[in-house]
Amino acid sequence: MQIDLDLLFTWGAIAKEYPKGKMVFCEDEKANFYFQIIEGSIRMFNSNEEGKEFTQGYFTNGQSFGEPPLFIDETYPSTAVAFQDSKIIKLSKDKLIKILEENPVVQKKFLNLMCQRIHSKAISSKDIINQKPEFRIMAFLIAHKKNKNCYEKELVPYTRQEIANFTGLRVETVIRAFTKMSKCQKVDIINHKVFY
């Protein structure tokens, strides 16, 4: 969990419901609020002129998202939409800044969080750019495995379209890659469900 819920409420944060599909904020919009997920999940993505979408990331329980623009007076580089029905805490930018000023420990946590984000973005962009479809998908699976030290194969909770949007590939390519990967045991496909 990013910031303590009590602390947030003390500062006047409110919890808001976002049904699946509802937009939280929009690309190029000015950033005025801090968002932290109580439950549910959201997806951040870009759309290009042809309507093709590129997923920047998924965020879920306890995570905050869309913070960077708050600190640098920039607009959002991507759009955020509820991926499931979600309950999200909302706090004004000014109050967030004050919280950080008064709580060095929280500020430190934020700095660490931002560093983690950069680190994983660096890794994912390198994985995506140079590699073949199978590599990109593999990288996605590894990065999004819930229980990283679990050796059992787990159900991959993303549709092929979602994986395509994340890896910059097309659905059909993802599908064909998966059937190949299942042949060499890299993943299992049981009843159209992917396990990794």
Add this chain to the structure above:
Amino acid sequence: MQIDLDLLFTWGAIAKEYPKGKMVFCEDEKANFYFQIIEGSIRMFNSNEEGKEFTQGYFTNGQSFGEPPLFIDETYPSTAVAFQDSKIIKLSKDKLIKILEENPVVQKKFLNLMCQRIHSKAISSKDIINQKPEFRIMAFLIAHKKNKNCYEKELVPYTRQEIANFTGLRVETVIRAFTKMSKCQKVDIINHKVFY
């Protein structure tokens, strides 16, 4: 400038020369030092098994680089190499952490810097993934224009290979894109030099 030079030296930082091509740190290496460029420039990149390189970014005078892993106890996701002859300040990780603890203002600056990095990484990955070669190159040119509010076309100080490594394209593709772009005035090419 990121951290005041006097402050750095007070804490025992040393300046070190890196001739062009010398490695500063290497992918997967543990992060133990803070680096800040006095003069020169460095390039951060990844290589894949076939030797193809992907440039994560360039850093120059006054900028620091390779900080994120310091805060999250991770290895470097990329390799850093001097792109020109450079003079770089080096300070141990522990001391940097102490500087930040004792100087909330510096810590705040760091947080802002990291936010900027995420922001530009988000933008560049969206630009790179979905788009055609001309778009990718355009995005590179825009992001790397020195004098952003200059309407005069300026010399682009990168070779076509460097732009290829940054955009995930091949040299030949970059060349062909440039000749196309010069036909519709998006760039000028004079004497093999690109102006944008």
Add this chain to the structure above:
DNA sequence: CGGTTCCTTGAGGATGATCAACGAGGGTGG
């Protein structure tokens, strides 16, 4: 049971990668 949403397959086409060869410029040393 009807309607979504998601998955699957095939055929065909476009595009960027690859390979190979050559040209141009700049710097260095004889």
Add this chain to the structure above:
DNA sequence: CCACCCTCGTTGATCATCCTCAAGGAACCG
């Protein structure tokens, strides 16, 4: 000053790969 080398730029031909389009099937849900 010239010859050489090295890096960078350029071009054309060919190939592999992924995208596109189109159609149909499977699973799931109310």
